[in-house]
Amino acid sequence: MGLVNGYVKYKGIREEEEGALSINRSRRNDTKRYVYACAVFASLNSVLLGYDVGVMSGAILFIQKDLMITEFQEELLVGCLSIIALIGSLTGGRTSDAIGRKWTIALAAVVFQTGAAIMALAPSFEVLMIGRLLAGVGIGFGIMIAPVYIAEISPAMARGTLTSFPEIFINLGILLGYISNYIFSGLSEHINWRIMLGVGIIPSIFIGFALFFIPESPRWLIMQKREKEARAVLLRINETESEAMERLQEIQAAANQTKRYEEGAVWKELLSPSPSLRRMLITGCGIQCFQQITGIDATVYYSPTIFRDAGIQTDQEILAATVAVGFTKTMFILVAIFLIDRVGRKPLLYVSTIGMTACLALLGIALTHQHGSGLVAPDVGVGLAILAVCGNVAFFSVGVGPICWVLTSEIFPLRLRAQASAVGSVGNRLSSGLVAMSFLTVSHKITVAGTFFIFSFLSLLSVYFVYKFVPETKGKSLEQIEMLFQSEVDWRRDRDLQLSDVQKLVQEN
DSSP, X not given: OHHHHHHHHHHHHHHHHHXXXXXXXXXXXXXXXXXXXXXXXXXXXXXXXXXXXXXXXXXXXXXXXXXXXXXXXXXXXXXXXXHHHHHHHHHHHHHHHHHOHHHHHHHHHHHHHHXXXXXXXXXXXXXXXXXXXXXXXXXXXXXXXXXXXXXXXSOGGGHHHHHTHHHHHHHHHHHHHHHHHHHHXXXXXXXXXXXXXXXXXXXXXXXXXXXXXXXXXXXXXXXXXXXXXXXXXXXXXXXXXXXXXXXXXXXXXXXXXHTTOOHHHHHHHHHSOOHHHHHHHHHHHHHHHHHHXXXXXXXXXXXXXXXXXXXXXXHHHHHHXXXXXXXXXXXXXHHHHHHTTTTOHHHHHHHHHHHHHHHHHHHHHHHHGGGTOOSSOHHHHHHHHHHHHHHHHXXXXXXXXXXXXXXXXXXXXXXXXXXXXXXXXXXXXXXXXXXXXXXXXXXXXXXXXXXXXHHXXXXXXXXHHHHHHOXXXXXXOHHHHHXXXXXXXXXXXXXXXXXXXXXXXXXXX
């Protein structure tokens, strides 16, 4: 009888434990789904940037014919978006500190929608430029705020994956832009490019629905002394109450230090940084600039020019080749998402920058045959060019594309995060704009092939930059990363990562 009672009691305890485990497992799954959904909705603005980049590469072919624009106007139209995005990025940090991360995401969508509508209805180049400028401001807001918001709601172990979502959506937008070019290219030249640009309004409509779903950043709520709301959000985005309370205490400690800083003090500190902040700025702004000066936007914007230079003749064939580029870029970003929180940021950056260097050099060689060097036979030039462009965007998507935004969103302290991230975005957009607005001019001077040899050299410099200035941040909380930069020794420690580790990563994956 005693054995029976003991068994019944044991069975009851086991059922109770299994029930508790089942509840905890269910809560973990619900929390993970909720955080992932928030990251997806916050990343929708990035579709707008990607779509604009992708669609303009094809739409410009028809805008040239319809509005009879010059080559200078073409460069201005293509490149001005990145330069104007500086305004959105510079004001985005202050705006997000004033009205919140969530409503800055909404503002970005509204401004972009207005610009896209004006572009679609533009009767002249001048009106088209007005719409382009508004769209650029909206994109500047969007690319600055999405990584910051996601970093502030994400758990440390998944932050790299989640903060990469904006880059996924940029790539998805580029692919959709290429597909839109191909689908609508058969319409009349007066209509097709307007539809291509107007379709860009659709993604921003979904952002309106997202506002009813996503919460405000708990870190911003703490800065606004709205502790009760912040606690509620943390309980929703963390698996356990104890974990939520631990994060709340970390944020409060950082916020208490932040209270001493007013707006003027923030910019004063950024302009006259301490040694630790200087290291953060070198890492964050440097990786942002290297992401663009290696020519990725030129490759995407001017892929029709590259493929025409390689020997492809018709617009339809050129646009079909660009779809292949967009598909490759989108697929390989998924590889980065799978690996970024498993193997870390730095190994992927090594693979990415070394691979880009090789592909950009190969593209230069493939295009050289057009100028009679004989390095490659004309009949294989087209194939090599397509292979090199696809390889370049693939290596970009595996590493420097998403990791650039991940690092910028996680290395700065709370009191400076929005403004410092804005500074990094400014460097990114300025570099992109200068490359896009000078590509055709430089290509005429030194040929398209020569331009890509320059990009290859700059990509080689980025390998050294990663080795010397980028630490590993995988698995660390935002507050722990801030402490990492306090020490010169800790900051430099990751340079000991040997290329054998990268080779191991390649072999395993």
